[in-house]
Amino acid sequence: MKAAEILGLLEASVLMGPLPEEEIMTACGSDMMSDVLAFPKERMALLTGLTNPHTVRTAELLDVPLIVFVRGKVPGEEVLNMAEDAGICVIGTAFTLYDACGRLFAAGLPGGTGRA
Amino acid sequence: MSGAICESYAVEAGAFGTAGEASGKIKGVLRKLGVPSALIRRVAVASYEVELNLVIHSLGGTIDLSVEPGSVVLDVADRGPGIPDLALAMQEGWSTASDEVRMLGFGAGMGLPNMKRNADEFAIQSEMGVGTRIHMRFRSPEGTGT
Numbered sequence: 545m546k547a548a549e550i551l552g553l554l555e556a557s558v559l560m561g562p563l564p565e566e567e568i569m570t571a572c573g574s575d576m577m578s579d580v581l582a583f584p585k586e587r588m589a590l591l592t593g594l595t596n597p598h599t600v601r602t603a604e605l606l607d608v609p610l611i612v613f614v615r616g617k618v619p620g621e622e623v624l625n626m627a628e629d630a631g632i633c634v635i636g637t638a639f640t641l642y643d644a645c646g647r648l649f650a651a652g653l654p655g656g657t658g659r660a
Numbered sequence: 661m662s663g664a665i666c667e668s669y670a671v672e673a674g675a676f677g678t679a680g681e682a683s684g685k686i687k688g689v690l691r692k693l694g695v696p697s698a699l700i701r702r703v704a705v706a707s708y709e710v711e712l713n714l715v716i717h718s719l720g721g722t723i724d725l726s727v728e729p730g731s732v733v734l735d736v737a738d739r740g741p742g743i744p745d746l747a748l749a750m751q752e753g754w755s756t757a758s759d760e761v762r763m764l765g766f767g768a769g770m771g772l773p774n775m776k777r778n779a780d781e782f783a784i785q786s787e788m789g790v791g792t793r794i795h796m797r798f799r800s801p802e803g804t805g806t
């Protein structure tokens with residue numbers, strides 16, 4: 545799924561661009577970084593309500609190309625600058641974590657187990 | 661072991677601001693050496709988990725990286741306080757992390773199981789009042805000479 549499609553499905557806005565060109569293969573939604581680290585996959589989007597610098601650090605470590613902040617959460621400038629330095633695109637949606645994940649899953653983006 | 665590339669990274673207790681830097685450096689070293697990316701990811705995840713444990717739970721310690729032909733090794737040692745019940749600590753979901761730490765996104769009790777899952781060899785020893793040692797070896801499936 546293209547990042548542009550994710551943006552549309554989540555009625556999201558770009559907080560730090562540009563949108564990645566590469567295909568997003570899977571997604572993971574959690575506010576616990578160790579859950580995210582448990583089953584990382586290639587070209588995974590990360591959906592979270594956790595807006596502190598550790599989200600970007602974890603994403604960078606896993607080569608995550610796209611972070612989606614849910615529930616209308618907007619991170620501080622420091623966090624957005626970290627994402628820019630790491631080459632990670634950040635978008636924000638008003639949907640809750642559950643609703644945002646549900647929309648992407650229903651549209652065909654599988655979870656980390658690969659069993660869609 | 662001759663010809664192994666060795667680096668040592670110190671990790672301070674409570675240093676949330678810099679938590680993850682050592683793992684970022686380890687990832688960079690492995691990339692430069694041309695280690696396969698799937699192997700880098702496994703090492704990076706385990707190293708990040710262990711680095712955070714040093715920051716959150718320990719009194720500080722070190723992560724030693726060695727790169728040998730066909731495998732990467734992490735040897736981790738801290739200065740205490742030690743883990744009273746290793747079997748419990750290894751269980752998924754068991755954590756003594758404070759609410760403050762949970763607010764930062766850690767304390768799911770997944771770190772040690774994550775390390776074990778990613779490593780081909782995993783050994784942990786802990787002595788109360790002395791410290792905890794973790795040895796992890798990650799083999800390259802292709803057995804590439806790095």
Ligand SMILES: Nc1ncnc2c1ncn2[C@@H]1O[C@H](COP(=O)(O)OP(=O)(O)OP(=O)(O)O)[C@@H](O)[C@H]1O
Binds near residue numbers: 717
């Ligand atoms: N180096 C250490 N020194 C002392 N205690 C430790 C150390 N590493 C882990 N522990 C203990 O083992 C428990 C489990 O560790 P583990 O990494 O699996 O989970 P966590 O750190 O609590 O949460 P998560 O890793 O999911 O953020 C910790 O809560 C802590 O009590």
Ligand SMILES: [Mg+2]
Binds near residue numbers: 709712713767772
């Ligand atoms: Mg941990």
